[in-house]
Amino acid sequence: AQTVTQSQPEMSVQEAETVTLSCTYDTSESDYYLFWYKQPPSRQMILVIRQEAYKQQNATENRFSVNFQKAAKSFSLKISDSQLGDAAMYFCAYRSEGDDMRFGAGTRLTVKP
Amino acid sequence: ETGVTQTPRHLVMGMTNKKSLKCEQHLGHNAMYWYKQSAKKPLELMFVYSLEERVENNSVPSRFSPECPNSSHLFLHLHTLQPEDSALYLCASSHLINGANVLTFGAGSRLTVL
Numbered sequence: 729a730q731t732v733t734q735s736q737p738e739m740s741v742q743e744a745e746t747v748t749l750s751c752t753y754d755t756s757e758s759d760y761y762l763f764w765y766k767q768p769p770s771r772q773m774i775l776v777i778r779q780e781a782y783k784q785q786n787a788t789e790n791r792f793s794v795n796f797q798k799a800a801k802s803f804s805l806k807i808s809d810s811q812l813g814d815a816a817m818y819f820c821a822y823r824s825e826g827d828d829m830r831f832g833a834g835t836r837l838t839v840k841p
Numbered sequence: 842e843t844g845v846t847q848t849p850r851h852l853v854m855g856m857t858n859k860k861s862l863k864c865e866q867h868l869g870h871n872a873m874y875w876y877k878q879s880a881k882k883p884l885e886l887m888f889v890y891s892l893e894e895r896v897e898n899n900s901v902p903s904r905f906s907p908e909c910p911n912s913s914h915l916f917l918h919l920h921t922l923q924p925e926d927s928a929l930y931l932c933a934s935s936h937l938i939n940g941a942n943v944l945t946f947g948a949g950s951r952l953t954v955l
Binding site for chain 2: 771773775778819829830
């Protein structure tokens with residue numbers, strides 16, 4: 729079974745600084761999709777960014793970007809110019825064709841003013 | 842809160858009670874999901890409904906009983922729960938198509954079993 733590991737239960741960053749959240753996954757598939765979801769306190773989980781494994785170019789969404797290392801099975805999320813509203817739980821997720829989405833245990837990000 | 846709506850947001854119940862969680866989506870999605878979120882653990886997929894048919898059970902205890910009367914509504918019926926069932930229960934929906942199959946989540950129902 730595919731597993732997703734987030735090795736950092738908690739992270740903190742100073743406002744306006746950059747932070748990187750780590751994610752590794754285990755799979756024997758060659759085609760799959762990777763996601764980062766954000767869950768603010770008491771609010772619903774929303775998609776931050778996604779990456780197709782067949783694409784070599786790292787996905788970017790405004791201040792959010794990923795470092796996708798397929799050979800290393802690594803998918804880290806970089807948040808630039810951190811804002812107070814970025815404080816949340818961040819979940820890394822994996823999905824291959826015909827399979828359900830698998831989530832990591834999450835990383836709680838604190839943003840210090 | 843838009844897209845996927847869950848009610849109630851908070852529920853406290855005794856072990857002998859029977860209650861239900863409700864999920865509603867009007868996004869035109871054809872797949873709906875129940876996830877269990879416990880502290881410091883990955884989200885656990887409980888049930889998947891595709892085109893209103895259940896396609897996955899994941900060995901969930903029978904004290905949890907899902908119901909999907911149509912493509913827009915999903916219920917989770919609860920009876921004789923245990924304290925360890927206390928968690929945040931998340932509903933999600935998606936287009937069941939090949940590809941990324943991005944999930945849209947509800948805000949969750951926080952369940953406390955006394």
